[in-house]
Amino acid sequence: MDSWAATLAIFFITVSVLVSALFSATLVEDLNNLRPPPDFNTTIFNNCLNNPSHRYCNSSPMDLNDIFKSTIVASHLCNESKNPNCVESFPKIDLRSHPKITPLYLSFNFFWKYCPLSILSIDLSNSSLKGSFPSDVLLCTQIQALDVSHNHLSGDIPLLNFSHLSNLTHLNLSYNHFSEMKISDTNFFQRFNSSSFIRSGLLPSHQNYNIKTIILLVGFPLFVVLMVGCLGWLCFARPDFLPGALHRNHKFTTWMLKAATDGFSKKNLVMKSDGVCIYKGVLRDGTKVKIEIYRDNVSRENLHKFVEECKILVQMRHKNLVRVLGWCNNRGMRSLVTEWTDGENIEFWIAGSAPPWKQRLKILIGVVEGMFYMQEHWPQVGYDLSTCSLLLSDNLQPLISRFKIGDRNYTANCKSTFMNRSYIMVEVIPANLFDISDIYKFGLLLLEMIANRRPGEEFERGETGFIEYIRMHYPGNLRKAVDERMKLTEKTFDQAKLGIGLGLMCTDQKAGKIPSLDEIYHMICRAYRSCQVFTSENHKRSHDAGQGHKGIQLR
Numbered sequence: 001m002d003s004w005a006a007t008l009a010i011f012f013i014t015v016s017v018l019v020s021a022l023f024s025a026t027l028v029e030d031l032n033n034l035r036p037p038p039d040f041n042t043t044i045f046n047n048c049l050n051n052p053s054h055r056y057c058n059s060s061p062m063d064l065n066d067i068f069k070s071t072i073v074a075s076h077l078c079n080e081s082k083n084p085n086c087v088e089s090f091p092k093i094d095l096r097s098h099p100k101i102t103p104l105y106l107s108f109n110f111f112w113k114y115c116p117l118s119i120l121s122i123d124l125s126n127s128s129l130k131g132s133f134p135s136d137v138l139l140c141t142q143i144q145a146l147d148v149s150h151n152h153l154s155g156d157i158p159l160l161n162f163s164h165l166s167n168l169t170h171l172n173l174s175y176n177h178f179s180e181m182k183i184s185d186t187n188f189f190q191r192f193n194s195s196s197f198i199r200s201g202l203l204p205s206h207q208n209y210n211i212k213t214i215i216l217l218v219g220f221p222l223f224v225v226l227m228v229g230c231l232g233w234l235c236f237a238r239p240d241f242l243p244g245a246l247h248r249n250h251k252f253t254t255w256m257l258k259a260a261t262d263g264f265s266k267k268n269l270v271m272k273s274d275g276v277c278i279y280k281g282v283l284r285d286g287t288k289v290k291i292e293i294y295r296d297n298v299s300r301e302n303l304h305k306f307v308e309e310c311k312i313l314v315q316m317r318h319k320n321l322v323r324v325l326g327w328c329n330n331r332g333m334r335s336l337v338t339e340w341t342d343g344e345n346i347e348f349w350i351a352g353s354a355p356p357w358k359q360r361l362k363i364l365i366g367v368v369e370g371m372f373y374m375q376e377h378w379p380q381v382g383y384d385l386s387t388c389s390l391l392l393s394d395n396l397q398p399l400i401s402r403f404k405i406g407d408r409n410y411t412a413n414c415k416s417t418f419m420n421r422s423y424i425m426v427e428v429i430p431a432n433l434f435d436i437s438d439i440y441k442f443g444l445l446l447l448e449m450i451a452n453r454r455p456g457e458e459f460e461r462g463e464t465g466f467i468e469y470i471r472m473h474y475p476g477n478l479r480k481a482v483d484e485r486m487k488l489t490e491k492t493f494d495q496a497k498l499g500i501g502l503g504l505m506c507t508d509q510k511a512g513k514i515p516s517l518d519e520i521y522h523m524i525c526r527a528y529r530s531c532q533v534f535t536s537e538n539h540k541r542s543h544d545a546g547q548g549h550k551g552i553q554l555r
Ligand SMILES: *[C@@H]1O[C@H](CO)[C@@H](O)[C@H](O)[C@H]1NC(C)=O
Pocket: 041, 042, 045
């Protein structure tokens, strides 16, 4: 210790005498103007004799000029770093927060090449340093502390150069932008903990390990739990978000219905009555649906029954049946989801638009086709044929919409609608509605459609009164009983008369001769076909009359 301090003293005395007069000038000017004194080689020689450990003693060839310049820089730097006695000792380079001069000192590579052995600590922090790591600094291999924190250094750390700093115990590379690097691989950096590399861009070993551990031990299980949770929630609440193969098609959840109706919003509420709400909704795939919600608390057993029955309803597929799309078996909120139809029911269609005879026949054909389907495929399922429960599809097909399985009614839309359909009320469903034979129900429908009467409202004894009224006018006085708005011609009137006869036959429970569905179908189809012939005949006649030709008679 003493010996090198002494040699340093001799060295500095020489230099400071030479340069002290010029310290007011800038460092760069000093360096340009100064030449080593003639006996400088002798000074160096003596120094090396006394202490051969000086860095310049071992360098060959010795560049006297560079060595001299480095001594000048050293004395400037020593003063700049506020070392207590620059002649006797120079333990620290302190260029903290000196963004203007630090780069200048760093550029003097001859200084670092002959870096004085007395320097044990270098602090270049917060000096706005840019670019790659100042590797020249590492030529001071004896240093114990190095701080380059709070700069903008980037690129790789010179690992090899660092490995020579065997006495380095304090290092700070924090707050820089070095390239990500696994410095953990080098033994050298393992002596420093993470506080040396805070936000340096580098990944010290334990931090690296910690991140991986955290990801592996916490992140991954959390991710799995979250994924399973999400999937579970999807399966449970919104199976409509899952790919088609993964969810059961007909089962709706409360969340799905909520989403379809904008959270059961008022604007989607079509009808509300005791325990039943009907909503209009749109499913995720865009299908418009009617959602019927029963807000009654059923027993577990009844809920099970409900589901079993719904499973039958969803299987019924025919162009003249309202399609049941599914159900929701939430106990407090059972629901039935069916296709949405914008059309009105037959009762209002007849009363409101006074459709011609031919169109009424077409509706009746559709009804009978639906009846055939039910008879053939679902004989155990009852259905209703009242004018209020039959709906019209967009392409004017009748849709049977009220069913009964076991002792329960499923009404897809037996609501009397006022003409503008803005106000809707529920009709009382007669208890014995499904006990009556299908043929009777059809007969009554037929009579109602020809007469445009509402038995329940217009006749004291309801249906019976209505049938008696028709019978009274049959066959002599029928013009009075049929809907005059049909403007029947002679031929179509005869057909309507036949229709009334058929209706009376169907509704005559006493007479043994009730027509079969086949017979009914053939009669109505025949009437419809000849109606088409009349129409084309009439059309042809008027056309031909205009052209002055003789009409061709079609029969
Ligand atoms: C120093 O240099 C001079 C010439 O420049 C030379 O004569 C002298 O021998 C040198 N001294 C040493 C110790 O190298």
